Amino acid sequence: DGGITQSPKYLFRKEGQNVTLSCEQNLNHDAMYWYRQDPGQGLRLIYYSQIVNDFQKGDIAEGYSVSREKKESFPLTVTSAQKNPTAFYLCASSIAGGDAGDEQFFGPGTRLTVL
C-alpha cells in the first residue's frame, strides 16, 4: 500500500524547544516537499528536495531545517528560531524534481501547537 506518512498527527511543543516532524514515502519519488498551512492562506513552501542529499530553501525557510539522507525520508525540524511555529505542516512528494508538471502527493499532515 503505497503512500506518504507523517507522524505524529498532533504535536505539542513548549516555547524554546526544537521538534522534528517525520515524513516517509514508499512511492519511489525523487522529489519531496514541506509546506506550512495557516488558516485563510495557501500552502507556503518551506523546503524542497529534488534528489537525495540535496535540498533547497523555499519561500519561508527561516527557523526550519531539513535533511535528505534517504530517498524515502525527509524530516523537518522546527527550531526555536521559528517565531510563529503553530501551524499545520504538510509533506508532499512527486516523481521527479525537474520541470513543472508532476502531481504532488500529500501526506495527512501534522498539526504543531506551541504552548
Added chain:
Amino acid sequence: GESVGLHLPTLSVQEGDNSIINCAYSNSASDYFIWYKQESGKGPQFIIDIRSNMDKRQGQRVTVLLNKTVKHLSLQIAATQPGDSAVYFCAEGGGYNKLIFGAGTRLAVHP
C-alpha cells in the same frame, strides 16, 4: 488542518446542483495547473490537472477550464454531493516542480 476552512470564501450549493469554483493565477508563464480537494484534518487530494496547451479537461464529474488570456482557472463539479464538501484550491506550476497554491474556497453542500 481542521481550521483551514476558516476565513475562506464559501460557496454554498444544494445537493444535486452543479458547482463552479474559480481561481485566478499569478504567473502568465505557468504551464501546469492542478486542483486539489482538502477535507477537514486531512492532506490535500489531487482532483484534476491541466497543461497550458489545453483549454478544457474532463474527469469523472469534474471539468477544469483554463483561460490563459485572463489567467483564470475554474473547477466545475457536476451533481454536487455531500461528500464534495471540502476546501478546494488551485495550484500553478512555478518551475522545477514548485507549485504556487491559492488560498482556497470552501464548498458547502446542503441537502
